[in-house]
Amino acid sequence: MCATVLAVDFGTSNSAAAMLEAGAVRRIPIETGAETLPTAVFFPAENGAMRIGSEAGKALIDGEEGRYMRALKSILGTTLFHETRWVGGKRRSLAEIVTAFLAVVKQRAEAQTGQDFSHVLSGRPVHFHSADPERDARAEADLRGCYEAAGFTEIRFLFEPEAAAHAANPDEREDALGLILDIGGGTSDFSLFRRNGSKTEILASHGIRLGGTDFDQEISMNHVMPLLGHGGLLRRSFGEGLLPVPNAIYRDLSNWASIPFLYVRETERAVEDLLRHAVESEKIGRLQDVITEQLGHELAFAVERGKIAANRESAAARIDLGFIDPALSARITPGSLNAALSGFREKLRTAIMETFLLAQIPPNRVDSLVLVGGSSLMRLVSDEAREICPGATLRRSDAFTAVVDGLALASAEAFSA
Known part of the structure; x- marks a missing residue:
């Protein structure tokens, strides 16, 4: 079988x-x-x-x-x-x-x-x-x-x-406790487990809808979308004064799952209207190029590459946007990456602590922190885990397998x- x-x-x-x-x-x-x-x-x-x-x-x-x-x-x-x-x-x-x-x-x-x-x-x-x-x-x-x-x-x-707990290699000490931190593309999941010989005992599991695609979206919104007009102003059709450029298209354009659904005439018309009223027409013109030429996924890949470079503490990292404009790029540093993702730290911390509450076990009892999933390679994940369980050994599993x-x-x- x-x-x-x-x-x-x-x-x-x-x-x-x-x-x-x-x-x-x-x-x-x-x-x-x-x-x-x-x-x-x-x-x-x-x-x-x-x-x-x-x-x-x-x-x-x-x-x-x-x-x-x-x-x-x-x-x-x-x-x-x-x-x-x-x-x-x-x-x-x-x-x-x-x-x-x-x-x-x-x-x-x-x-x-x-x-x-x-x-x-x-x-x-x-x-x-x-x-x-x-x-x-x-x-x-x-x-x-x-x-x-x-x-x-x-x-x-x-x-x-x-599942990751079954494949983990925790502390060899009998009754040692391990915490799986599985941070994937769409969700963050946690399991507190104990290994008894060849048996894996799951003590508690918890998870939230937060992952690498959310990280990419916030990085894009903070670093790239302002170059396409996000945060800009529009002139009114009638009367005086200015209005903020709406966020909706930018949120969808920075989200892997929603990008394909922007390539419709309705979106093109909305961007044309923005362009007619834009104070910074050059930036909205870039947005129009991205939509009409269907460059959303190229943009998302560029953001992902920039995220990886900045996470490696490269102070010279840039998000290359040359496919939109040959001279266009966005600087991204470890500091700006941390600032863009700062809102997620509390969510991760809360979810980890809720896992311990479900098991009714204090964090200081954990012997091993096992990082799983591509997004577990982000420094904010290991930083939060170490802060919650400072005495635990950090172990990096095979992130993708x-x-x-x-x-x-x-x-x-x-x-x-």
């Missing part, structure tokens, strides 16, 4: 697959030469075959005409997930697109292993949506439906930080009942 279970970490930014083989984790390269792939799709403009992962990103970078989409997981549990839109020459829903992505993952895993995977153990965040149990349940139902439509007949879920490894290790037990 275990050999037929596919472990899938369907992430906001990256995905991975694995299986348990002879008691050991076997990661399955569902993208050539890589153990993970970007959770992204590209649909050519006129009915071409869907591309996923790095191939989708390459099509975007190469300037192929079509629709690029990323961060689809963040739409689970919303009405938008089942609405149809014109994508790649036909009307499709996001549910159909996620299903197609998972179907390719299944097909590639089967081709790589020679197995027929009818069973899947999928990771899921502790909460898809913070403080909204109804939407949270709907999100899992949405994802379950996609797995079913992709060809799986038995589907089970495990909280992502609990810890969850899928743990899912594979837990797969036999998940389907034993």
